[in-house]
Amino acid sequence: MSQTRKKNSSEGETKSQISPVNRFLQGCKAERGEENNDLGSDGSHPNHGALSTATQDAAKPPSSEEELESRMEESEQFLQKLDRKADSKRLDLDSCRVTRVDIREMVTLLPFLPDLEELDVSWNDSIGGNLHLITQQVHLVHKLKTLRLGSCRLTTEDVQALGEVLAMTPELEELNLSWNNNVGGNLPLIFQKLQNGTKVQTLELVDCALTSEDGAFVGQLLPVLQSLEVLDLSMNRQVGCSLNRIALGLKCTSNLKVLKLQSCGLSPKSIKILDAAFRYLGELRKLDLSCNKKLGGGFEGSSGQLALLKHLRGLDLHQCSLTAGDVAALTQLIPLLSSLQEVDLSANRNVGGASENLLARLRFLPALRSLLISGCALEGPALAALADASIHLPALEIFNLSWNKCVGGSVQLLLEMLRLSAGLQVLRLSSCSLVTKDMAILVSVMQTGHLARLQTLDLSYNDSICDEGWAVFCRNMQFLKELTELDISLRPTNFRDCGPWVRHLLCAVTKLPEITEISMERWILPASQRAALGSCDQGHTRRVHFDHSGFQ
Secondary structure, eight states: OOOOOOOOOOTTOOHHHHHHHHHHHHHOSOOOSOSOOTTTTTTTOGGGOOHHHHHHHHTSOOSSHHHHHHHHHHHHHHHHHTTOOOOSSEEEOTTOOOOHHHHHHHHHHGGGOTTOOEEEOOSOGGGTTTHHHHHHHHTTOTTOOEEEOTTSOOOHHHHHHHHHHHTTOTTOOEEEOOSOGGGTTOHHHHHTTOOTTOOOOEEEOTTOOOOHHHHHHHHHHGGGOTTOOEEEOTTOTTGGGGHHHHHHHHTTOTTOOEEEOTTSOOOHHHHHHHHHHHTTOTTOOEEEOTTOTTOTTTTTTOOOGGGGOTTOOEEEOTTSOOOHHHHHHHHHHGGGOTTOOEEEOOSOGGGGGGOHHHHHGGGGOTTOOEEEOTTSOOOHHHHHHHHHHHTTOTTOOEEEOTTOGGGTTOGGGGHHHHHHOTTOOEEEOTTSOOOHHHHHHHHHHHHTTTTTTOOEEEOTTOTTOOHHHHHHHHHTGGGOTTOOEEEOOOOTTOOEEOOTHHHHHHHHHTTOTTOOEEEOTTEEOOHHHHHHHHTOEETTTEEOEEEOTTOO
16 A cells, blocks of 8 residues: 655666666565574574664675675565565554563564665564664654553553653554553653654553552643644543542643543543643544443533534443433533434433433434434333434444333334434444334335345344244345345343244345354254354355354
8 A cells, every 4th residue: 555665776677677776675574584694593502692782784785786685585485484564564463472582583673674664563472572672772663653562561660661661663654552551650761852843643542550649740742742632541540539630631632633531530520621621623524432431410500511523433431330310411502512423322321211312313313323322221112202313314234222122112202313314334232122023124124125224233132023024024134235244142041942033144144245144042953954054155255254162
């Protein structure tokens, strides 16, 4: 995808000689030890010389075309060993289980990657304690824009080394240090040398064991990050203790587009604190406050500054213990956010009885693509209000009503929505107490082609559907031409014999060109039918995976 720049010709070089250089810049992604193997064996053989000497030798340009081609081959071998492809602008070693030797081989590569823009070594435990090997050479990669070090078991020494290198990467735009516990308590060591004018746009510090002092430092750091667009502090429970300082810093980040504070120990008071910052975040596109279980009641006394986020497209409040008062406040606020495309209110059980007015006002969100309200204990009137509003949501693509028992026997209410949502791709009705009548209604919509774009259908944990219901559904599955995933599993405590309808299921699979995953856990089949499932494929080019744990 990326295009390589042509390397300047050396004096007296012909066009035929330039070709391998171009191939080197395009294909060289990981060089393995070069012609001299000093660096690759330095750790175990001290007599091979210091790291700095080896890397200096490695950084020398190739002296001949033969040497260059040799390096190209070694680079390809290194990447093949790690099951990666060459790219002159991107070095992706995410989850490669790299060893210390691999790291040293990669270090010898960096001087020969002048166009490298992205370096990702996330989810490699061996990076921890060895990051200095990389940082010593990063200054040679002048165009580096993205550095991802997620879940690398960074040590305090690594954090210190990282702080030094950030001052030498002026083009850096994205930094991901997530899932490194030693970042917590050491945040100033990383960022204290950053200067005004830094180009960092994305900063991800998920689950880094940040302390309240780290949170306060973030508040001081934000005014320096004038270009910041994405800030993710999720899963740092002490962040809530320093939210006042962070909110002060947020007032200086007018370009911020994504703010994620999932599971950060936020309280009702936190909403009032954030309210004061919202007026300065006019460009915000996504706000994630989910999994803050003590947040309930926060919206009741807010000043409503959330309504100023006119460009907000995603609002995630799932598992926030929202109260009836919160729902009343959101009923006034959400209709004013006409740009909303994604709303998640799931796992807020107190929403159920108070949500009728809120759900009715979703009709004022014409751009809504994703609506997740699973596990909200909805009641009949709320479902009816949702059904009325949903016919005004032509852009809806993802709809999750799972774990709302009131849906059972009432799918008729959703009939118009299912007919009008021509672009619906994901429909989840897990544990909704569906009955056979509901399946007949769903099938009637399928037969008319209104669910033709559906890709994921979750009907699991609806054990009250009888064999007749499953049979009528399976006989009509072929109308779901784009279906890729289907889940019809039973509840964990329930095992049940499959009826004759399983034959219709197998027949339907042969007519669905995209299906790859069918989960039907705890359905009991005789050995002959299990064998049929195991051998089911489509023209010998695509196998369908049946998740049938519980058959035996």
